[in-house]
Amino acid sequence: EVQLLESGGGLVQTGGSLRLSCAASGFTFSNYVMGWVRQAPGKGLKWVSVISGGGSSAYYADSVKGRFTISRDKSKNTLYLQMNSLRPEDTAVYYCAKGLGPSGGVFDYWGQGTLVTVSS
Amino acid sequence: DIQLTQSPSFLSASVGDRVTITCRASQGISSYLAWYQQKPGKAPKLLIYAASTLQSGVPSRFSGSGSGTEFNLTISSLQPEDFASYYCQQFNSYPLTFGGGSQVEIK
Numbered sequence: 001e002v003q004l005l006e007s008g009g010g011l012v013q014t015g016g017s018l019r020l021s022c023a024a025s026g027f028t029f030s031n032y033v034m035g036w037v038r039q040a041p042g043k044g045l046k047w048v049s050v051i052s053g054g055g056s057s058a059y060y061a062d063s064v065k066g067r068f069t070i071s072r073d074k075s076k077n078t079l080y081l082q083m084n085s086l087r088p089e090d091t092a093v094y095y096c097a098k099g100l101g102p103s104g105g106v107f108d109y110w111g112q113g114t115l116v117t118v119s120s
Numbered sequence: 121d122i123q124l125t126q127s128p129s130f131l132s133a134s135v136g137d138r139v140t141i142t143c144r145a146s147q148g149i150s151s152y153l154a155w156y157q158q159k160p161g162k163a164p165k166l167l168i169y170a171a172s173t174l175q176s177g178v179p180s181r182f183s184g185s186g187s188g189t190e191f192n193l194t195i196s197s198l199q200p201e202d203f204a205s206y207y208c209q210q211f212n213s214y215p216l217t218f219g220g221g222s223q224v225e226i227k
Binding site for chain 2: 035037044045046047050059060061062095100104105106107108110111112113
């Protein structure tokens with residue numbers, strides 16, 4: 001059974017940093033693209049970042065480019081999102097998601113989400 | 121960036137109704153479109169990808185159609201568990217983008 005368990009969310013001040021983690025199990029981690037999608041309170045879904053199965057390629061939304069870094073650790077089956085220079089508009093539930101294959105942008109499994117709150 | 125416009129944004133329907141949600145892309149995306157269902161407080165669930173391919177385990181009352189710039193998600197006979205929000209998403213190119221969502225509520 002595929003499981004994705006996010007952690008690392010919390011309350012941080014503007015300009016601060018957080019690192020989100022997503023522990024994956026139930027599939028061969030390095031064979032699949034992984035991504036982060038966020039949802040501000042009461043709003044729709046917004047894509048944040050994806051990383052290829054092998055970790056060699058990463059893509060970011062313009063709103064987070066230069067501030068967020070996605071990475072993955074094959075030995076720990078864990079996906080990360082390092083978030084720096086946080087802004088109030090980054091406040092959202094952050095979902096970790098598994099891709100359908102080693103590349104591409106369709107997500108077939110999602111974690112339960114972790115809430116990040118950035119206070120001004 | 122490719123913009124996705126969903127309509128309607130809000131839909132009131134009854135159990136047993138046939139429901140169609142439309143997603144329009146600002147430029148052609150071939151069949152690189154997915155549909156997700158989200159219930160309050162829960163993570164999204166993949167329903168359909170490649171415009172019309174039903175994800176494993178999803179009931180056959182859900183179907184997707186379209187290509188290019190116009191796509192539809194149809195629920196042939198609405199069930200109580202289908203009352204939720206629905207989002208389209210394009211994966212033709214980065215940045216990946218989602219539509220604004222369509223909320224289906226009980227009439």
